[in-house]
Amino acid sequence: MKVTVVGAGNVGATCADVLAYREIVNEVVLVDIKEGFSEGKALDIWQKAPIDLYDTRTTGSTNDYSKTAGSDVVVITSGLPRKPGMTRDDLIETNAGIVRSVTEQVVQHSPEAIIIVVSNPLDVMTYQAHITSRMPRTKVMGMAGILDTARYRAFLAEELNVSPKDIQAMLLGGHGDTMVPLPRYTTVSGIPVTELIAKDRLEAIIERTKFGGGELVKLMGTSAWYAPGSAAAQMVESIVKDQRHIYPVCIKLEGEYGIDGTYLGVPVVLGKNGVEKVIELQLNEQEMELMQTSNRHVREVMDVLDRMNNK
Numbered sequence: 001m002k003v004t005v006v007g008a009g010n011v012g013a014t015c016a017d018v019l020a021y022r023e024i025v026n027e028v029v030l031v032d033i034k035e036g037f038s039e040g041k042a043l044d045i046w047q048k049a050p051i052d053l054y055d056t057r058t059t060g061s062t063n064d065y066s067k068t069a070g071s072d073v074v075v076i077t078s079g080l081p082r083k084p085g086m087t088r089d090d091l092i093e094t095n096a097g098i099v100r101s102v103t104e105q106v107v108q109h110s111p112e113a114i115i116i117v118v119s120n121p122l123d124v125m126t127y128q129a130h131i132t133s134r135m136p137r138t139k140v141m142g143m144a145g146i147l148d149t150a151r152y153r154a155f156l157a158e159e160l161n162v163s164p165k166d167i168q169a170m171l172l173g174g175h176g177d178t179m180v181p182l183p184r185y186t187t188v189s190g191i192p193v194t195e196l197i198a199k200d201r202l203e204a205i206i207e208r209t210k211f212g213g214g215e216l217v218k219l220m221g222t223s224a225w226y227a228p229g230s231a232a233a234q235m236v237e238s239i240v241k242d243q244r245h246i247y248p249v250c251i252k253l254e255g256e257y258g259i260d261g262t263y264l265g266v267p268v269v270l271g272k273n274g275v276e277k278v279i280e281l282q283l284n285e286q287e288m289e290l291m292q293t294s295n296r297h298v299r300e301v302m303d304v305l306d307r308m309n310n311k
C-alpha cells in the first residue's frame with residue numbers, strides 16, 4: 001500500500017511519521033512545494049526507522065507528482081495554517097487555490113486514489129477537492145470529526161479522571177464553532193456520560209471542544225499538528241486495512257439528515273472503497289436545529305468558494 005501526503009509541514013510530516021512508525025502502509029511519499037523540505041522530512045523519518053523498528057519506506061518530492069503515481073490514498077495537508085485572531089474561514093482564498101492545483105496533479109497521477117482533505121476551512125476545502133477531482137463522493141472526504149471527538153474525549157477523561165481509551169463519542173456538523181458534539185451518543189465504558197458528570201460541566205466541555213482548535217492557536221501562534229496528523233493516519237488505516245471503523249468524516253450529504261449538497265461531518269463506515277456507508281442518526285429536535293445551523297454556516301462559505309471559482 002502506498003500513501004502520498006501533500007504538504008510536509010506540521011500536520012503532513014506528523015501524519016507521515018505515524019503512517020511509518022505504526023507500519024500502516026509500506027510506502028509514504030511526502031510532497032511539498034518548498035525546495036528540499038519534503039525530502040528532508042522524509043529522510044529524517046526514514047533515519048528513525050532503525051531506532052523505532054519499522055520498515056515503511058519514506059521518500060520526499062519537491063512538487064514532482066510522478067513519484068506519487070499509483071497511490072492508494074492521498075492526504076492533502078498543503079495550505080496556510082491560521083494565526084491568532086484568524087478564523088479557519090479566513091484561509092479560504094489562499095488555500096482554495098492550493099487545494100485545487102494539488103488535487104489536479106494528484107488525480108492525474110493516481111486516478112484511483114481515495115483523497116482525505118485536511119487543509120482548512122475543512123468542509124469547504126473538501127468541496128473544492130471533490131469538484132476538482134470529479135470522483136464519486138465516497139472517495140473524497142475530509143478529516144475533522146476524529147480530531148474534534150478526540151478533544152472532547154480527552155477533556156472528558158481529564159474531568160472524570162479515567163482513561164481516555166474508555167470514552168466513546170460521536171459528533172456531527174462542520175469543523176468550526178458550529179460543530180455538534182452529541183452528549184446523547186457519549187459513553188464511558190458503556191455508561192451514558194450524563195450519569196457521570198454534572199450538566200453544567202458537560203456543557204463547559206462541549207464549549208471548550210468547539211473552540212479547541214482556537215485554544216491551541218492562541219497558545220502556540222499556529223495551529224495543532226500531533227492530534228490532527230494522527231487523526232488523518234487513523235482514517236488511512238481504516239481504509240487500507242479495510243477495517244470498517246465508524247468515524248465522523250466530512251462528506252457531501254445527498255439527502256441524509258434532510259440536507260442536500262453541503263459537506264458536513266457525519267458518522268460513516270470507512271473501508272477499502274472509502275466511505276462504505278453514511279449512518280443517519282435519529283436526531284432530536286434540538287440536535288437537528290444545531291445541525292441546521294452548522295449546515296447554514298458551511299453553505300455560506302461554500303457560496304464564497306463558488307463565487308471565487310466563477311470569477
Ligand SMILES: NC(=O)C1=CN([C@@H]2O[C@H](COP(=O)(O)OP(=O)(O)OC[C@H]3O[C@@H](n4cnc5c(N)ncnc54)[C@H](O)[C@@H]3O)[C@@H](O)[C@H]2O)C=CC1
Binds near residue numbers: 031034037082102175
Ligand atoms: N482539518 C483539521 O482538523 C486540521 C486542519 N489543519 C489545516 O492543515 C493545513 C496545514 O497545517 P500545518 O501543517 O500546520 O501548516 P504548515 O505551514 O506547517 O504546512 C503546510 C505546508 O504546505 C506546503 N504547501 C503550500 N502550498 C503548497 C502546494 N501548492 N503544494 C504542496 N505543498 C504546499 C507548505 O510549504 C508547508 O510546508 C492548514 O490549512 C491548517 O489549517 C490543521 C490542523 C487540523
Ligand SMILES: O=C([O-])CC(=O)C(=O)O
Binds near residue numbers: 214224
Ligand atoms: O484550529 C485550526 O486552525 C486548525 C484546526 O482545524 C484544528 O486544530 O482544529
